[in-house]
Amino acid sequence: MSGILRFADWTSPVPPVEREVAAVLPEGAGRDRPPLLFVPGLGHGPWAFAEHWLGHAAARGFPAYAVGLRERGDLRAYAHDVVQVAASLPRQTVLIGHGAGALIVARALGRYPARAAVLAAPVLHGWAALGAALRANPAGTLPAMFGGTLRLNRAQLFSAALPDERADAYLSRMTRTAGRAPRQVATHRTVPRPVGNPPVLVVGSPDDRVVPRSSLDRTAAGYGSAPLLFPGMGHDLMLDADWVEPIDAILDWLDKELAV
């Protein structure tokens, strides 16, 4: 798939929508760091990054943005929205996707030459993730395969270290995803080769109950590297008790890659 002949985009462009974008910018201009664009997965919104990661990245000098997924959309529309927001930022952007958001980023990378990309707890192997989700949460997962809503539970997303009231507060903010997207996440086949050859980092947890360890390894191998692992953490790396460790590792990696 070369992506040169784009009849879908030429004959039925994705309809425009008002996109929700959260932003935290570093204090004072000056340091020449590229903008970061965080992309949430199913059920999550920009709030999941606004909770800790945006502020932390901004404190370390990165202009940090998060985009919300449109209400009724499919993977094509989601990737379109990510590219639209990335292209609207002043400089070549770093794309950081979490969960199914990493799949959206992987698809957006075929359309936009990102400065770099990070796939956090990436759901790139839909069948593996579906199997894990069915084991951990059959009642919340199964209906989504038939157009019903996807409901995620505590054990899938967070480690035991996260206090219950925090976990409940986060779960109550989750939106239920209906429509085509959940099934597309499970059944999609390949992701495009990134344009512009950006460096790509894969991070995850061996104790993630959505993305199996083997899937992390395969995803990272596809981009020619090995995953960076944070044992003990749940799927939601940006909300779990130890949220600071993955984001610091991501920003350290970026500092190193961007210096080259």
Place this chain on the structure above:
Amino acid sequence: MQDTPDIADRHDAVCVVGAGGSGLAAIKNLREHGFAVDCYERDTSVGGAWNWRHDRSPVYAGTHLISSRPLTEFPDFPMPDSWPDYPHHSQLLSYLERYASHFGLGEHIWFGTEVVAVTPVGDGRWDVTTRSTGGGVERTQRYAAVVIANGHNWSPRRPDIPGEFRGQLLHAGAYKDPAQLRGRKVLVVGGGNTGCDIAVEAAQQAGTVWHSTRRGYWYAPKYVLGRPADQVNDLLLKWRLPLRVRQWLYHWTVRLTVGDVTRYGLPAPDHRPYESHPVINSQLVYYLGHGRITPVPDVTRFDGASVELADGRRIEPEMVITATGYRPSFDFLAPELLDIDADGRPDLHLHAFARKHPTLAVVGLVQGDAGVFPLVHWQTVAVARWLRLRDTDPVRAAAVQQKESTRPLRAWSRRVVVPTPRHWFEVDHVDYLRTLEDLLAQLEPAGAAR
């Protein structure tokens, strides 16, 4: 040629001539493939033809795109999807400015610097002589490759009309503002997109408007079935309908929407649909139907205050605007480097690669049935990939060069066009992109496939 101490050697760097849309794409894609780039731009800002501040820019106040946004934007940097289907030229300029700043291209561009000579030094390398646009000392630097992106819509092609005209005579390139037309008697010469646009603006502003065309055209509307016409057309291409079927559908679409243009006094088209550059104008026929535009045949001569037409009629306009197009111009290099023929037309593989000089390319010198930026994007990716392959795998590069460089135009373009001076670089965008796709696959670095 001997090495002279005053020639600065830029080693593996590539020289790009021009910082319009094509030049910017060249810089970005060459940088993405790891090349150092020096781009020379005679004006003081980016945008080329789309920058109305440039004295060579052909845009006029009312210029809008004639291809719709999805078929016009760079494939890896979309225009905002909140923009209209057919953006205004000022939006195009801001788009190109954002492209340049987003990818940090400005630091590779030398503004106010004109290329005066490009000469081969053997071994595939080039000496590029530049000088400040205001004059001053010339400077020569040596490059590994040269990519020419100097545009083809700035050197006016003026019609050869005998006699002297006493009124105001100007080429469309000098037409900027409908205020120039207000209340006057205006003759617009030329049935291309620009000629039709100006005739429509004249119909809204001028006192009397004549529109002279030499041949009959297919005047396609901008919208068909409630959608931009090019998007509907691409649906036919997606389904791979044969040309004859598409011509038949086109014929009937125009017949049912625009109607029979001979009713307004226009000549019937003398060619089939898709055999000339499409003329896309929904308003021309509207103003013909309101009597605001009078169609007239070819102009045969000027005679003082009057203009003589091919049917023997004489009219007396105060102003004549010739929308007779532009010609490509490469006055900084020897014509044989690009195999330029007596009519000034280069013979380049895929309208881009010099056949005898593997490190010389021209980008953006194509006229498509869609926007040019998608074509230019993949052209420049192909140029960058080609130059990279020459570095990393000279054996395979030589094989590709041998196979590709001698392929004639007919080998990839089945386009049949009317034999006029301005249709030689007409391409069908889908055919053209398929051909580039094939070339890009051949240039793929070994082991890149995943």
